[in-house]
Amino acid sequence: MRTKGTQATGEFSLIDLFLSHFPRARVPVGPGDDCAVLAPSKGAQCITTDAVVEDVHFKRxxxxxxxxxxxxxxxxxxxxxxxGAIPRWFVCALALPRDFPRRELAGIARGMSALAREHTIALVGGNFTSARELSITLTVAGELLPGTAPITRAGGRPGDVLYISGTLGDARLGLQQLLSGVRRSTAILRQKRPVPRVGLGRLAARFVSAGLDVSDGLAQDLGHLCTASRVSAELELERLPLSRAVRAALGTEGALAGGEDYELLLAVPPERTPAFERACLRGEVPVTRIGRLTRGEPGHIRDASGRSLRLPAGFDHFRGGRRIDRSGREG
Ligand SMILES: [Mg+2]
Structure with a gap:
């Protein structure tokens, strides 16, 4: 890890403090040099990056x-x-406000390293810089098992059965509760501590034709899958897996707009659904059949009675109409 612009706070001690919470990466060259050096196995590599930013994705x-x-x-x-990738390595770029408390930095490292250990993903490098707001940008890499194709959005075919893992809408409800002054609930936990469905992704790679994670709401993300696969879809709205709290507070429409659920939406060819459902049962991953892909205008979504669903705009977490200002008011 390297540092820019935090000399006043003792950059090397900050890096040491952060790294001390992670196990030593078992790679040819880990943190501390100009680059990490990795030794990938035979599987194809999947790489992605995403940031969480203070007052956009969280409030301190x-x-x-x-x-x-x-x-x-x-x-x-x-x-x-x-x-469908197996997590392997990540690098972490931290932007810290000046005089950021060391105990808070240690807390960030602890929260990150606990999840990293759970998924045996190694921190191999990164960067520290100073900034007005706290932000954390990670680049993560995973591997596919040799001979396994990646799950993409584009492989769905008419007739494929749609499944969703877990329940929908909880993270959105959690955010609403935070905005209204509630500080502790099951839904708030889903907002703060999303559970990535890594095991399901690996398992699903053997069965599915297409899939993606639901980060912008089911309606919007199903639209992405349909557009990429050039199909339309039929949703059985009464089958959507909603907690009692979400059903009462948001209703089906609100849960469809959801956001930050981080559940997987998967399309499975009909002949593979029995084996897929058995594998999910064995793996103790809850999945619910919620509809199917159909022929028709790409991206168009109907309910089971054929009524066109006017899709609510995806929930853009703390952004846009719901960005939170520094006083905690909804903007
Ligand atoms: Mg995604």
């Missing part, structure tokens, strides 16, 4: 440092999961 008043560290890695692991 509401998220503990551990929550922030967890979420920064979780959103990236979710993208690896959606491709």
């Amino acid at each position: 008043a509401w998220f503990s440092p551990e929550d922030i560290g967890h979420k920064a890695l979780a959103v990236n692991l979710s993208d690896l999961a959606s491709m």
Whole structure:
């Protein structure tokens, strides 16, 4: 890891403090040199990057440092999961306000490293810089098992059955509760600590024709899958897996707009659905059949009665109409 612009705070001690929370990376060259050097196996590599930014994706008043560290890695692991990749390495670029408390930095490292250990992904390098707002940008890499194709958005065919993991809308409800002054609930935990579906992604790679992780709401992300696969879709709205709290507070429409669920939406050819469902049962991953892909105008989505679904705009987490200003008011 290298540092720019934080000389006053003792950059090397900050780096040492951060790294001390992670296991030593077992790679040819790890943190401390100008580049990390990796030794990939035979599988193809999947690489992605994503950032979490103060007052856009989290507020420091509401998220503990551990929550922030967890979420920064979780959103990236979710993208690896959606491709069916096995997490391997990541680099971390931290932008810290001047005089950022060392104990908060340690908290971020603890939250991140706990999730990294769970998924055996190694921190191999990064960068520190100073900035007005806290932000964490991760670049993560994973590998596909040799001979396994990645799960993409583009392989869906008419007739494929649609599945969603877990439940929808909880993270959005959690954000609404935070905005209204609630500080603790199951939904708030889903907002702060999303669980990337890495195991399901690996398992699903053997069965699915297409898939992606739901980060912008089911409606919007299903639209992405349909457009890429050049198909339309039929959703059985009454089958959507919603918690009782989400059903009461957001309803089906709100849950469809969702956002930050980080569940996987998967399309499975009908002849593979029995084996897929058995594998999910064995792996103890909850998945629900919610509809199917159909012929028709690409990206068009109907409900089971054939009514065209006017798709609510995807939920753009703390951005746009819901950006949170520094006083905590919804902007
Ligand atoms: Mg994604």
